[in-house]
Amino acid sequence: MAIRDKGTEQRIMDTAKHIFFAEGKLNATTQDIADAAGVSRTLVNYYFRSVDSLIDRVYREAMADLSLRLDKVMESDAPFKEKVAIFIEVFAELAIKYPYQETFVVKDINTADNAFTDEDRQVKTEIFLKQIKAEMDAGHIEQMNPIHFMMNLFALMSYPMIMRPMFMRIFKLDNEQFKQLIEERKALIFKTIFR
Template sequence: MATRDTGTEQLIKDTAKRVFFAEGRLHATTQDIADAAGVNRTLVNYYFRSKDSLIKQVYEDGMNDLSARLMQVMETDRPFKEKIEDFIDVFMADSMEYPYQETFLITEMNTRGNIYHKDNMSEKVEMFSRQIQAEMDAGRLEKMNPIHFSINMFSMLIYPLIMKPMYKQFYNLDEDQFNKLMLERKEMTCNMLFKM
């Protein structure tokens, strides 16, 4: 029985992740991915059988990465505001490296339905909502449905990245100027979330 070259398999998956998440080429073909990885397209088909199978693997990895970021903020014992600031730092760093990850994940959810199920995710989200509610009850956050706090936080972080090509064109920004703007968003986002 032949041994699989997991290094090549991982190279293909990492390349697909870069093509989809970093470059935003959501319609890239298996040939595009093979070319970017420097391998023959036959190897992509050997390891993943089809583009759909490769996309599913990249999707699951992306959702696992997103879940890990969420767990980082939900499970730490730090004060809530510091926890959110740390989360924004991690999220912004990841999003600057992979600005189209969320676009890819949402596109796949809309195309295939919710094909990702993390067993204990709902209880973690519920725990985070209770923490938000406790901050509101203590008067450290404006009172609202805790879901709105989460939606506001993610909207302020994700929307500018999704709109990046348009903002760069509208405001005549190069990559460095846009990245500088995104780095300025941490303090702005915290100020908006914690205004009282």
């Protein structure tokens, strides 16, 4: 059996991630990925067996990276408002770099075994919900169920990315114009959350 070359394997994954999440080519084939990575289709199939297997692996790696980054923010000792600002910044940075990643998140959410259902994630979410409640009790945030605060935050961040293609057509925006809107949106989200 041939020795697996981790560099080649990672190059294929990085190329696939760019094609799927940055370019939005959701129907890319193993041949498309092989051509873009500068390898043979046989090599892509050797490492990943199918385009579905490759998508799954790229997506899982991306979600693990996002979770790690968001966990770092949620677990930090930063003041709550600063924590939320960093949270928005991290999310927006990834949204600009990988604007079509949200499409995969929506697909994954509809499966029973997804990246958001592990027990560790539940514990971290409960801790963050308690912090939100403490901010409400201190009068820094309008009183509501803390889950609504998190839902509002995610809705304000995610919805524009999910609807990106439609918004770009309706408002006649190119990629740079949409990217600028997302940059502006970071401050708007913060102001909306902390009216």
